[in-house]
Amino acid sequence: MSGLEAVFRREHELPKRPESGVVTLRAAGLSVARRGAARPVLEGVDFEVAAGEVVALVGPNGAGKSTLLAALAGELEPSAGAVELDGRALAEWTTLDMARRRAVLPQTHTVGFPFTAREVVAMGRAPWVRTVRRADDDALIAAALAAADVEHLAARPFPALSGGERARVALARVLAQDTPTLLLDEPTAALDLGHQEAVLRLAADRAAAGAAVVVVLHDLGLAAAYADRVVVLESGEVAADGPPRQVLSTELLTRVYQHPVEVLDHPVTGAQLVLPVRR
Template sequence: MTTTKNKLGGLFARQHELPGTPAPGTVTLSAHGVDLERGGGRKVLSGVDFEVVAGQIVALVGPNGAGKSTLLAALAGELEPSSGTVELDGTPLTHWAPIDMARRRAVLPQNHTVGFPFTAREVVAMGRAPWARTERQRHDEQRIAAALAATDVEHLAGRTFPALSGGERARVALARVLAQDTATLLLDEPTAALDLGHQEQVLRLARERATAGAAVVVVLHDLGVAAAYADRVAVLQDGRIAADGPPRTVLTADLLTRVYQHPVDVFDHPVTGAQLVLPVRGRHDDH
């Protein structure tokens, strides 16, 4: 009995220690043989093995219904696998207290809703809640200001969140995630509601965080953006990972044509040499 108490006490004490910065290449989050069912037993993930690595951006791509957002939610601990395990810093998610998970990973969902008329700055400040009553609380103002500036929403700080446009809400929500300042970021379609310039800004921010040592997972629909910014691309098909590796290895015309069930061209830009991924479109001849 004493041994059991000591083990539990040690686990509790270790969990509530503030996390350190993972070394480049460290696996911060992993899925092992994950199956997940939703909606009356419908299997949406099957036998998924997946690793998130410090210093990398990994993009989750695939057609609608492939399981991208479901995998992200399982990694975040928002959906519980029917079998298999998800580990954060080497410990199963089920063993972490919510506050400790929030100090190690930040999540940007697809939908950005707030039930009360908080200002944009107050929403961003919510990202600092996990660090309350710790030594890192002294960085709150600095982190909030930096996040507002990085996402180009400083001018929105005093406006109420529900009054913002969809794109403005998306950028404020991203600022909250950045202010949280965790070693792992999980971003679900962060560019969906944004114009071209702000899409590029978001991916540059993700790149900066990965370069600084963070592990970044991002769900994307634009395969060209995935090719341009991701270190790894995981292609999902019918709840399984069809391929996982560097963009030039994974994003091939044959694989993408099969997965998306539509012809896809993959080629290099004639000037920059960047990898381009485009759907094959029919030619409309004038008559």
């Protein structure tokens, strides 16, 4: 096989952008057990996300949000059920196949060597080495640095950055990976108010451009404002799944979070507000 033929073959096998509404990631009857635990961390979870939508996973601590995201990413082996990526079981994909189809932003952002921020973002392009899409590397890295507002940090060592700066650089790495599906675990946790809004706008923009986005959030206000669907997890099970206005109700949230919650419309904009009741 000639070099050109090999490149053509690899490009022919590269994933294509799914049409809007096409399910890219699906879980059926998904359970995840932890050794020695009295009950599964997840039990019988059905879930899917389609191109063009943002799905927020919410729920109290220990509800199973990050566990579900890790199982969807193929980083946790389910004890029951199955996960499909682009219509095929995760076990049928190689690690490289999956890296070209979904990008994962973990909660923690550690790098063992003093790479610069730009070098960390460039790591997102690793799945496309030796494909014709490598020609897009510089443009996508620059666009990701700009989108995550970290251009000014490009030359700085990653370990020297603040927690919020590292979180934004890690997000830029995921954006540079340029996959049809994004899995983001608490991307706003270390960020100030302005950057929290910017990250969720980025997620919404990616979905509008055709990506499928799953994001773990603690801020129910952000979920109400930016998610197309909200999945509420309670003790490892799905308590509700649907549009924010259908799912984020006073009764459900008060029960799930075991704290009084008020859901109301903003008096000027009409936007849905989710607030804890304080004495």
